[in-house]
Amino acid sequence: MSEHGNTIVSSVSLLPPETENSSNGDVCFSSAIPGWYADAPPLWPGEAHVYKVEKVLFRGKSEYQELFIFESATSGKIVILNGYLQLSEKDEFVYQEMLTHLALCSIPNPKKVLVVGGGDGGILREASRHSSLEQIDICEIDKMVIDVYKQFFPDIAVGFEDPRVSVYIGDGVEFLKSVPEATYDAIILDAFQEMGPGAQELADKHFLESVARALRPGGVLSTPAESMWNKNFILEDIIADCRKIFKGSVNYAWTTVPVYSSGVVGFILCATEGPPVDFKHPINPIDAVPNHGVTKGPPKFYNSEVHTAAFCLPSFLKGGSSKN
Amino acid sequence: MSEHGNTIVSSVSLLPPETENSSNGDVCFSSAIPGWYADAPPLWPGEAHVYKVEKVLFRGKSEYQELFIFESATSGKIVILNGYLQLSEKDEFVYQEMLTHLALCSIPNPKKVLVVGGGDGGILREASRHSSLEQIDICEIDKMVIDVYKQFFPDIAVGFEDPRVSVYIGDGVEFLKSVPEATYDAIILDAFQEMGPGAQELADKHFLESVARALRPGGVLSTPAESMWNKNFILEDIIADCRKIFKGSVNYAWTTVPVYSSGVVGFILCATEGPPVDFKHPINPIDAVPNHGVTKGPPKFYNSEVHTAAFCLPSFLKGGSSKN
Numbered sequence: 190m191s192e193h194g195n196t197i198v199s200s201v202s203l204l205p206p207e208t209e210n211s212s213n214g215d216v217c218f219s220s221a222i223p224g225w226y227a228d229a230p231p232l233w234p235g236e237a238h239v240y241k242v243e244k245v246l247f248r249g250k251s252e253y254q255e256l257f258i259f260e261s262a263t264s265g266k267i268v269i270l271n272g273y274l275q276l277s278e279k280d281e282f283v284y285q286e287m288l289t290h291l292a293l294c295s296i297p298n299p300k301k302v303l304v305v306g307g308g309d310g311g312i313l314r315e316a317s318r319h320s321s322l323e324q325i326d327i328c329e330i331d332k333m334v335i336d337v338y339k340q341f342f343p344d345i346a347v348g349f350e351d352p353r354v355s356v357y358i359g360d361g362v363e364f365l366k367s368v369p370e371a372t373y374d375a376i377i378l379d380a381f382q383e384m385g386p387g388a389q390e391l392a393d394k395h396f397l398e399s400v401a402r403a404l405r406p407g408g409v410l411s412t413p414a415e416s417m418w419n420k421n422f423i424l425e426d427i428i429a430d431c432r433k434i435f436k437g438s439v440n441y442a443w444t445t446v447p448v449y450s451s452g453v454v455g456f457i458l459c460a461t462e463g464p465p466v467d468f469k470h471p472i473n474p475i476d477a478v479p480n481h482g483v484t485k486g487p488p489k490f491y492n493s494e495v496h497t498a499a500f501c502l503p504s505f506l507k508g509g510s511s512k513n
Numbered sequence: 514m515s516e517h518g519n520t521i522v523s524s525v526s527l528l529p530p531e532t533e534n535s536s537n538g539d540v541c542f543s544s545a546i547p548g549w550y551a552d553a554p555p556l557w558p559g560e561a562h563v564y565k566v567e568k569v570l571f572r573g574k575s576e577y578q579e580l581f582i583f584e585s586a587t588s589g590k591i592v593i594l595n596g597y598l599q600l601s602e603k604d605e606f607v608y609q610e611m612l613t614h615l616a617l618c619s620i621p622n623p624k625k626v627l628v629v630g631g632g633d634g635g636i637l638r639e640a641s642r643h644s645s646l647e648q649i650d651i652c653e654i655d656k657m658v659i660d661v662y663k664q665f666f667p668d669i670a671v672g673f674e675d676p677r678v679s680v681y682i683g684d685g686v687e688f689l690k691s692v693p694e695a696t697y698d699a700i701i702l703d704a705f706q707e708m709g710p711g712a713q714e715l716a717d718k719h720f721l722e723s724v725a726r727a728l729r730p731g732g733v734l735s736t737p738a739e740s741m742w743n744k745n746f747i748l749e750d751i752i753a754d755c756r757k758i759f760k761g762s763v764n765y766a767w768t769t770v771p772v773y774s775s776g777v778v779g780f781i782l783c784a785t786e787g788p789p790v791d792f793k794h795p796i797n798p799i800d801a802v803p804n805h806g807v808t809k810g811p812p813k814f815y816n817s818e819v820h821t822a823a824f825c826l827p828s829f830l831k832g833g834s835s836k837n
Contacts, residue, residue: 222546235586241559262559418604418771445769445777447742452776453769490827498822503814
């Protein structure tokens with residue numbers, strides 16, 4: 190981690206979150222800001238988002254990771270996984286809908302999808318809207334995540350109720366190795382590099398090769414990517430690396446998620462060699478034939494217009510300019 | 514202000530920023546987070562963005578408002594106007610470029626533009642790219658803002674160097690009353706409701722009527738609007754009110770600005786009755802005929818694709834769904 194990251198941690202003690210009772214009965218997270226939680230990821234030194242904590246709901250530790258859930262004043266319940274903000278109830282749907290539909294709406298008639306990570310169930314919930322799907326597999330390493338989401342976030346974990354879903358508790362890296370070649374139409378990686386066990390390995394080249402192998406020709410991968418506002422973000426490098434591995438089209442999209450650092454999240458979409466995929470122009474719109482699956486209503490954020498708009502990049506990302 | 518807003522102010526004392534020297538020599542803003550500045554606008558209770566302060570650069574008070582500038586650890590210089598974060602060097606160009614070009618690229622051959630507020634010069638800088646402009650007027654009430662930006666932000670205040678610019682120091686409301694009918698092709702309001710003197714009045718109905726009157730038939734207004742993530746934001750109401758006053762097309766756009774609350778900023782575009790204006794499809798692209806005016810290079814964020822994409826709205830804003 191950078192010097193600045195260390196400065197945050199050591200001098201202000203915003204991370205890791207430690208609950209204690211202050212003298213006036215409020216919940217405290219470090220002595221810095223009593224009653225508030227500070228999200229200060231090391232990749233974003235020198236800044237933090239802080240949230241007023243109304244109530245601590247859960248704190249637990251599995252053999253893999255720590256999970257911490259609190260009710261915030263204005264963003265609903267917020268989940269912290271190993272010290273990183275994973276989602277808030279206020280805006281989780283943006284990430285879940287976009288990560289899922291940017292992939293599944295870009296190919297005709299998807300039948301088999303694999304979710305790696307995603308133990309909250311939100312990606313399953315969104316996949317459930319696609320009536321063409323016959324098989325929705327999920328491989329999540331940590332059963333605690335699934336259990337806790339079912340308890341505290343029924344509107345997210347509802348995805349597990351789709352009868353097409355098969356749950357595999359285990360390591361995504363090992364699971365992918367065991368998958369026969371060309372099995373899936375789409376694979377959705379719902380595991381941030383900074384989050385959870387095995388995440389580092391998930392992002393590495395050999396793992397992505399196993400993802401490409403498990404996809405049919407012209408099959409697609411959707412995975413979150415760093416924000417374009419991060420100073421270490423170099424889009425050309427990411428796209429070049431993915432093109433080498435997947436050999437089909439590769440594209441970057443972005444959208445708003447207020448609780449994430451810099452307020453945006455990026456997505457990388459990759460297609461394997463085969464029938465060409467034009468990620469920017471969805472050919473399988475879900476808004477055309479509404480099917481809510483196990484959900485209670487239509488998507489809150491995603492539509493075909495927003496899909497295309499997400500691939501429209503600022504000039505500084507097109508190599509024509511610099512943001513600095 | 515809401516209860517939550519008061520809670521922030523009174524119990525954590527994040528606002529207003531007060532410098533003092535702590536025992537270890539660091540700059541302090543209240544006792545809550547020594548060495549960090551907390552941006553906690555009352556419209557966004559229960560959350561705040563905090564920035565590590567490397568150095569305090571300026572603190573001053575005119576007859577109208579207070580201005581506070583510091584060098585942040587990772588977002589460049591940050592400006593606080595009357596307790597509200599106005600801009601950071603890291604991302605100011607997004608707001609300035611979009612607010613300007615969403616208007617000026619939507620109409621053919623603009624010749625006269627008025628900027629109300631905008632004493633930093635950034636909107637002038639962007640207007641300067643439009644070679645069709647013959648007259649760029651700006652009415653800013655507070656000369657201190659102009660002077661301080663010229664001193665600390667030469668790359669923003671460079672807009673004042675365009676020979677087509679005329680500066681009027683005075684009240685924008687009074688200035689608009691004195692403008693002959695149908696004078697301008699475009700008017701750009703660069704005064705947040707929360708920011709600066711007269712801002713409340715700027716936003717009111719009578720003022721907008723004087724803006725409409727000062728625009729030629731088919732002329733356009735561009736003004737920042739609240740983030741779609743604010744719980745009090747009701748797009749239908751804003752659009753209906755503006756349609757009544759301007760009588761032409763009215764549209765809402767949004768984009769990413771990391772330092773603003775929720776990480777996005779909204780824009781309202783209004784056209785007066787006359788030649789129809791299709792804000793979503795710019796007919797006067799600046800990327801087609803590069804002309805940098807007084808700037809050093811091309812826009813960093815804006816391009817015609819991003820222009821159109823900014824008008825693509827999430828489903829929850831289209832009335833088909835709710836974000837809550």
